Every structure is written in C-alpha cells, then in structure tokens.
Amino acid sequence: MRRVLLGAVMCIAASLPVLAHHSTTAEFDVQHRTTVSGTLTKVDWVNPHIVVFIEAMGAAGAGKVAWKFESNPPAWFRRVGVSRADFAKAIGQKVTVEGNRAKDGSLYGYLLKITYADGNALELVIPGADR
C-alpha cells in the first residue's frame, strides 16, 4: 500500500510545475521530491518566482547549509489567496519544504509544499488529484 501511495505522489510531482518560464525539466528533477527541514530565514516576494530560504543541517559533518526554493509567481499566489505574510510569519521557525531539486545538484529547488511547525501547510496540487 505504501508503495502504491508513493507512486501516486511521484506521479503528481512529476507533472506539477510546468511554468511559463524557463523549462522546468531543463532545471529541476521533476521525477523526485526532495524534503528539507530547517529554519525559514528569508522570503523574497519577487518575480518571476517567489523564493524562500531555508537553513538546514547538511550531510554528516557538513554543518548548516543554506537552501533556496523558488515557486510560482507572486501574482499567482495572490490570486489563490496567499500573500508574502503567509510565508514570512514563519521566519525564524522550523518548516519542512518538499520540492523538486535542481538537476545541477545545487541546494536549490522548486517548492511544492511547505509545512509549518503548527502543522498548517501550503501545497501546489493538480485540481482534483488530491481528492
């Protein structure tokens, strides 16, 4: 059952962020989700993509590392009822981000979901796929 659910999640992840911008598949590994937990340090509400900054623990011995995740444009978030404040309220707090990592291996990704310390979350989904 768990394998089936994982497959469903992978399918959604693979088909999500096709943006009217640089090619998503040229930049991000849309076949896999990467999960990063750490402290939200900054939110840039800029075009063409918002960017959130996460300070997380790196691999063993690496100490703290800085991740960046971009996501949809500010205008899109505004129209689905999300403002910068919905992200910025968690600056300094622990968050978990799921996204597609950059193919070049850098600490960069496309944010698909952010879960806050209180369990509340924002997630990009395909309409109907989550029901």
Next chain:
Amino acid sequence: MKRYLAAFAVVASCATLGAQSRSNGHPDLSGTWLFSIDLPPIALKKTTNGAATVKTIDASGRRPAAENVAGALPSAPAPLYKPEFRAKVKDLIDHESKTDPVFYCDRPGIPRIGPPRRIIQLPNEFVFLYEDISGDPYRIIPVGGQHKKDGNPSYYGDSVARWDGNTLVVDVVNFVDSTWFGEDGYFHSDAMHVTERFWRSGANLVYQATVDDPKVLASPWTMAPRVVKPSTDGLEESPKCTESDAKLLVNNDHHGQR
C-alpha cells in the same frame, strides 16, 4: 487639469464590471478585466488546523477562445515567415528556454502582453493599464489621432485608435526589434505593425491582434481571439523581476515540454 482629473475619476469609478452601456455613442470597453497568467491548472491546497481548501485561478483570458467568437477575423495558429527566416525561428524555438527575452524579465511588448487589465475610456482617448511580471506598463491612446513623427522606438510602440463600428481598432507602430510577439520564437523587425481589435461580447471583452512585418513575414498573421471576463480583482503593483534560473538550465527542453 482639474477638469481632466474629474473626468478621469468619473470614468474610473464607473469602470467596474463593464456594464454593457455606451459611451459617446460607442460601446463601453471600460472596466477591470480578468488577470490571466500563462500557467497550467495548478491549484493551491491550503491546510489550516486540519481543514483543507483548494483554490485555483481562471487563466481563460490568456488562451485562445474555445468557441467561435462573433466578429472575429479568420486566424491562424502560427505566423508564416519568409523562407530565409524560417531556420532562425526554428533555432529560436529549439532554444526557447534559454533565449526568450521575457524569461530574463524583459518586456513582452505588443501583442504578447495581451489585453489590458484595466481600460479607462475617455471621449478622445483610452488609457490601458497592465500588470506584468516585467513591470506594469500603461498606454495612452488617442482616438482619431496620427502617429508621432519623431517618437523613439519602444516596447509597446506608438498607438492610435479609431472606431470601426462597435470595434475599437488600435494601430501600433514604431517598436524596438528585441521582443518576440509570441512565445515560439516569433521575432520581428523594426517594421512590425500591429493592429489590435477590442470589442464587447455580452459582459466580456474580446481581444484579437494582427501582426504584419513586411521585412520578415510572408503575410500578416492574425492570432486567435481571446475572450476576457470582467473582474472585481483590482490591480496591484508587480514586485520587481529578478531572473535567477538561467544558470541552472542543463538542457534545451521547451518550457512546455513539447
């Protein structure tokens, strides 16, 4: 000046949902029109205290009309370039993800930016207001005027309007040659001439444009019409645009993954 501002305020206050009234004997095109962005139908699922809501946006105004639209000109899916330029267009589209100017926060120009978000209709001129990732341009378009003789080339060109029955026809010339008039590598020269048409279809606004460029196109190209719904969503200043992805591209995939 006071009189101008007063007239502006009256028109602006009436520019809500584009009631089908007439203005000085012409159709009233004023109003706030649906914001559309060229995104796939991704929704936002928001989970708060265990309860989830899902919200998406209506991008219909960004796409060709799904059905025939009364008053529309015959359209074609793509422009036809002169034979000597077809290889260039193919090369641009093959490398579109790295070469499209708008991906670097450049301005989309006309007609790529599409219909305005807000139209203010005055007796002798139109004011078009836009929201765009690259910034928020405006156009002030005289009705019945002449093109400027000494204007500099620009992204949004020099516009004059006239009424053709119930259709507002906007004639635009004097462009810079650095924009694409469509995402598929549709480059143009400084001789590009765009004719935009706006008319009402019930409560909606219809937008259609014809692009001619005798230097590079074999014939004028008319895009499919777009039907744009009225909106209560007011304009908001767009945040600055900062490109940060180009250095991360590892192949030439098209952004639409075609």
